[in-house]
Amino acid sequence: YWGCPIPVIHCQTCGAVPVPKQDLPVTLPDDVTFDQPGNPLDRHPTWKHVDCPSCGAKALRETDTFDTFIDSSWYFARFCSPHADTPVDLAAADRFLPVDQYIGGIEHAILHLLYSRFFMRAMKKTGHANIDEPFASLFTQGMVIHETFRKKSGEWVEPGYAVQRDGEWVHKDSGEALTLGPAEKMSKSKKNVVDPEAIIAQYGADTARWFMLSDTPPERDIEWTESGIDGAWRFVQRLWRLVHQVTGFGAGDEKPAAFGQEATELRRVVHKALRNVGEDIEKLRFNRAIAHIYESANALSAALPDKVAPAPDLIWAAREATAMIIQMAAPMMPHFAEECWRLLGNEELVAFTAWPDYDQALLVEDTILLPVQVNGKKRDELVIARDAATGEIEKAALALDGVVRALAGSPVRKVIVVPGRIVNVVA
Structure with a gap:
């Protein structure tokens, strides 16, 4: 059985009678069996047999249970004080609620979110909360989808067994012809799932995360492709080479009193990106944030084409740009960013550094x-x-x-x- 018990007792004389408050919560039995179809609570020999709280006659417990969304409709209030002796510590709830940002699938809009709003209003009436709305902001993310493959018999085939030969999709072991279907939500039934452990083992967790964030707006479905993950991997390698190239110029002197045109243009691009990335992350526009990071990396690469000893002002600007690019990428590629940050000579973790400030003067176009x-x-x-x-x-x-x-x-x-x-x- 699923869900929490419904605290009602059915009496032939009194009808549906609520379980008395002193008998709450109703405890479900631990010795149910699942060897037959149907409701295991209804088959239990003793649990459902009780006396009516009103007249004392023989009665039966309600054997149905609440939907699981009912169970999870007020967890956020409990999370504010998980060790409290009461259901909710009102002072803690006042401090943390409402939830600033709720992220979940669109299916929650008519289930969990609806129930949570009901519970919040009910809890306000019972003195367990002081707010009506539990969530300040809602964001519904898309799903990861992948192409589907089927044999002539209709049997689904995992993507890893599908290969192209002479322009046709076939089973890599048997050579049997396969039909390429549309990209659909990953599911075990259609076998169009990709093993994340294999991807992480080959590319690393940061590369996988970078691809998923960079390819598509987060509110839309993302199609998993080998070319997409390869592109993300190439950028990681490219950024690693840029960090090595810039650190090869030495620590650099103090900030120059003036910058030449080349250094100024590099700083202008990166500082604009810094402003935009900060705004995009706050608004959950991760793909746009990553696009600005790409622009910054391109500008840095263009400013240092095979230069053994750039001018001092350009060296300083390049180190500043590299540090800012790493800080901008850190929320999306935390492990890789820490490696780069240490390579730049920093002792403190980039995760513990403040978000850098952009120079407002560099945002003004000439x-x-x-x-x-x-x-x-x-x-x-x-x-x-x-x-x-x-x-x-x-x-x-x-x-x-x-x-x-x-x-x-x-x-x-x-x-x-x-x-x-x-x-x-x-x-």
Whole structure:
């Protein structure tokens, strides 16, 4: 049997009678048998036979049990004070509840979450809670899916036994032709499961985690592919090589008083990524966070193409960028990040370091993109220095090909420049 007992006793005279409070909780028997179909509690020789609490006549316990979701509908309140003698320590519950973030499958929306909301309201009435809503935020994650394979007989085949030969899917041992089916939720019944231990043994836990977070928005299903995990593995190796390359330049001097264009551009990319990654992690947009980390790694790699001895300012910027990339990747690849962090010469674990601050000044672009209109219709776009004078903007706008074609020789009556917003040429 599953679930907790329903505390009701059925009497032929009194009907359904609640179990008296002093007799709660109802204890289920330990000597039930499961050798026959049906309800084992109903077959128990003694447990269900009791006296009616109201009239004392012979009666029967309710042998059905609550749904398992009922059992788990208030665990979060108990977790606030797991060792308390009472069901809930109200002071502890006030401190921790409501739950900040609930993550679970969409099926919970009509079961566990619904029951939990009911329980919270009931517990408020009984003095066990001071809130109505148990969860402040809900996020429903997607599922891991994989292609399915079947024999002609209809028997499902594990992906590890399916190989391509001459463009056709066949069983790797027997050579029997297989039918490739759609990617579906991994399940033992369809044998489209992937053994995580084998993947971790080959690629490492961090690589597997990185792939699952990087490939798809977490609210959508993710299709497990060999090419995807291989791509994540290649990035791990590439980042490891970058860390070695940067540490090979030495510890570096103090922060330079000024940075050249190459070092400034590297710092600009990484500091922007740092801001974006922090925001994306807070909003559970892990795939977008990882995309920004890729951008940072690409910028670092591009800044150090086969350079034996870069300029001191670039060495400093590269070490800063490497440290920030490792800190950004640490929530997704904690073990690998610690190895890289130690390689950079740090004694403290990266997990214990504060999230780095980005330089607001580096987030400001030196140039801006202005739409240029002719008589109210957009004809071109102008990229120009952010601090360009109005006269310089007017001159550059009139020289654009789209503006010249739109004017077609017509005289310009005036040019309206809205700083930082738009340019409108009136003819």
